[in-house]
Amino acid sequence: MSEAAMKIIDLHKNIGRSHIIKNLNFDIRSGEVFGFIGPNGAGKTTTIRMMVGLLSMTKGDVVIQGHSIKSEYTKAISEVGAIVENPEMYPFMTGLQNLKHFARMSEGVTNERIKEVIDLVGLEKAIKTKVNKYSLGMRQRLGIAQALLHSPSVLILDEPTNGLDPTGIREIRRYIRRLAVEDNVSVIVSSHLLSEIELMCDRIGIIQNGELIATKDLHEKAETNEYIVNLDVYPVEESIDILRKMNGIEILDTSRGIQIKTYKDNIPFLVTTLVRNDIEIYGVNVLQSTLEDQFIEMIGENIIE
Amino acid sequence: MSKLFSLIKNELGKIFVLKSTWIMYVILAGIIIASAVITSTSNFVDTDKTYSDDWKTELQEENEALMAEIEEDEDNPFIESTNMGIIEENEYHIENDVRPYGYHAGDFTMDNLFLTSLISLFTIIVGGGIVANEFRWGTIKQLLIRPISRSAVLLSKYIALLIFTLFTVLFLILVSAAVGALFYGLPAVNPEIVVTRQDGMATSALVPEALMMYGFRTLNIIILATFAFMISSIFRSSALAIGLAMFLMFAGSTAAQALARYEWSKFILFANTDLSVYFNVVGPIRDEMTIGFSTGVIIVYVIIFIIAAWMVFTKRDVA
Ligand SMILES: Nc1ncnc2c1ncn2[C@@H]1O[C@H](COP(=O)(O)OP(=O)(O)O)[C@@H](O)[C@H]1O
Ligand SMILES: [Mg+2]
Numbered sequence A: 001m002s003e004a005a006m007k008i009i010d011l012h013k014n015i016g017r018s019h020i021i022k023n024l025n026f027d028i029r030s031g032e033v034f035g036f037i038g039p040n041g042a043g044k045t046t047t048i049r050m051m052v053g054l055l056s057m058t059k060g061d062v063v064i065q066g067h068s069i070k071s072e073y074t075k076a077i078s079e080v081g082a083i084v085e086n087p088e089m090y091p092f093m094t095g096l097q098n099l100k101h102f103a104r105m106s107e108g109v110t111n112e113r114i115k116e117v118i119d120l121v122g123l124e125k126a127i128k129t130k131v132n133k134y135s136l137g138m139r140q141r142l143g144i145a146q147a148l149l150h151s152p153s154v155l156i157l158d159e160p161t162n163g164l165d166p167t168g169i170r171e172i173r174r175y176i177r178r179l180a181v182e183d184n185v186s187v188i189v190s191s192h193l194l195s196e197i198e199l200m201c202d203r204i205g206i207i208q209n210g211e212l213i214a215t216k217d218l219h220e221k222a223e224t225n226e227y228i229v230n231l232d233v234y235p236v237e238e239s240i241d242i243l244r245k246m247n248g249i250e251i252l253d254t255s256r257g258i259q260i261k262t263y264k265d266n267i268p269f270l271v272t273t274l275v276r277n278d279i280e281i282y283g284v285n286v287l288q289s290t291l292e293d294q295f296i297e298m299i300g301e302n303i304i305e
Numbered sequence B: 001m002s003k004l005f006s007l008i009k010n011e012l013g014k015i016f017v018l019k020s021t022w023i024m025y026v027i028l029a030g031i032i033i034a035s036a037v038i039t040s041t042s043n044f045v046d047t048d049k050t051y052s053d054d055w056k057t058e059l060q061e062e063n064e065a066l067m068a069e070i071e072e073d074e075d076n077p078f079i080e081s082t083n084m085g086i087i088e089e090n091e092y093h094i095e096n097d098v099r100p101y102g103y104h105a106g107d108f109t110m111d112n113l114f115l116t117s118l119i120s121l122f123t124i125i126v127g128g129g130i131v132a133n134e135f136r137w138g139t140i141k142q143l144l145i146r147p148i149s150r151s152a153v154l155l156s157k158y159i160a161l162l163i164f165t166l167f168t169v170l171f172l173i174l175v176s177a178a179v180g181a182l183f184y185g186l187p188a189v190n191p192e193i194v195v196t197r198q199d200g201m202a203t204s205a206l207v208p209e210a211l212m213m214y215g216f217r218t219l220n221i222i223i224l225a226t227f228a229f230m231i232s233s234i235f236r237s238s239a240l241a242i243g244l245a246m247f248l249m250f251a252g253s254t255a256a257q258a259l260a261r262y263e264w265s266k267f268i269l270f271a272n273t274d275l276s277v278y279f280n281v282v283g284p285i286r287d288e289m290t291i292g293f294s295t296g297v298i299i300v301y302v303i304i305f306i307i308a309a310w311m312v313f314t315k316r317d318v319a
Helices: A044-051 A073-078 A095-103 A111-121 A136-148 A166-183 A194-200 A236-245 A264-276 A290-299 B002-016 B019-041 B055-072 B077-096 B105-129 B132-137 B140-144 B150-184 B206-235 B238-258 B263-267 B291-315
Strands: A004-015 A018-029 A033-037 A059-064 A080-083 A154-158 A186-191 A203-208 A211-217 A226-234 A249-253 A258-263 A280-289 B192-197 B200-205
Touching (some): A004 A044, A033 A166, A095 A111, A136 A166, A186 A194, A236 A264, B019 B150, B077 B192, B105 B132, B105 B150, B105 B238, B192 B206, B263 B291
Antiparallel strands (some): A203 A211, A226 A280, A249 A258
């Protein structure tokens, strides 16, 4: 669980005179979902391009499952599935033709495996339709299917939630959690919006102006991991009494539903307790995480553009 | 090896799944049929003429008629030169005992050699897009993050381009032969024919002669396609690749011709691309050139094109 699936070592990239990536150093652990967060233009895509060998590095290395992408490209890249920037596919071919095309480029991808990834992303119905008829959400899903064909141990998704509605984002979160938990795949997801990927990540790294300015473990019970949650429950008074008796919950407001501040890990227990006490639950909404506040503070600007 | 085979299959799949490719074949077949119709209806070629077993007498009579025509219209140099050409050829047939046939599928197929220029155009379009389009579609990233070297990706594209070229030329030959057989019949599968070489007339056989001429034109197409492929790989622009290759296709040999008085002009690629000049009356632009020399020049240029494409494609950042 703790050994590194990918190591980013002293990574630098200069294009012309500008230093786009400055000394990145971090590891992606096996089976974790790592959020790579930073405002637009921070260098996320540039870093990802270097991870998969599309861009040369000015200095440093990326080591994937023990293989350097520079000196053992084929071995290293065999472990990786990726979407870089946009999920671009051949528009004049069907989803299935696209998957078969990429399947032929890897070793040992069977027809059963192709069917499996189609099922995983739920594209059965549209798979014989040409990609130029696909919505952005469908193309994201096809992109993920394509990245998973050869059962990689490292999955890299660049802004997979871009342009998706909340339902689409929730769906992607579901596949990603499943891959990490069930198949021990290490997943790197980038985003310029912390809120869109926070719930799927185990750890995040924040990049700004080509530098990694912080990494955070979201499972640590720290100040930084508190959420503001709105509970729509009935009856309200009885619920407040129950919540008062629980540890680690701070009641903020009771004028419109019940607003509380608590750790992410407390939420399931809290819901179970309310249910056991015959409280009717109509909604549990995470309004904001204190992490997001900190993130905005850290990068010194509003990232929601 | 089987990996390379899969890659080539992918590339051919992407060429043939496109509607524009199918339109090319429809156009080609349409023009072949149209040229058969035009050839039969115009009186430029007498397609109905046939010869019996007594063909020697028939040729003699034909020659006498042609001579009479020349005498009748003494001041017309055009009639004189055309008719003298036919008379000479007829005499060669008689002297060397080479039986003539009326216009048939073989002649039609040879006449359609001019359609290889259309194939040049198609091949330039395909070759100019085969790398550049991946950049335009954004799929180049997906293509290059596989456990396959960039060299293998590029090689598979080049081989697919060569297969497309050969297939299209074969399509032209076979459809021409079939349409020709339908319109004019096929008197013999591989008849002897009379050809004009640099040192006069000679006897050859239809099939090897057709294969040789189509072969030279195919080589010509491959050179242009390789050039378009190189530009496409270096500049990632299909418009630039197609435009430059087409310009060279039309202007290249004319330019070489215009510069023929300089000795160095023989090193220009387009002074060497048409090897058929060594087998017909045209001849090379400079007398000291030989078919071996031209072949050598072609090989050097093609290797340079391929190496240039390869160096840029394998080294460059894909952003
Ligand atoms: N080819 C390039 N030439 C020059 N600058 C570039 C190039 N590609 C990206 N950049 C610059 O590098 C920075 C990082 O870009 P990018 O990695 O795309 O950011 P992100 O994906 O985090 O939005 C940006 O400031 C961008 O302008
Ligand atoms: Mg980006």
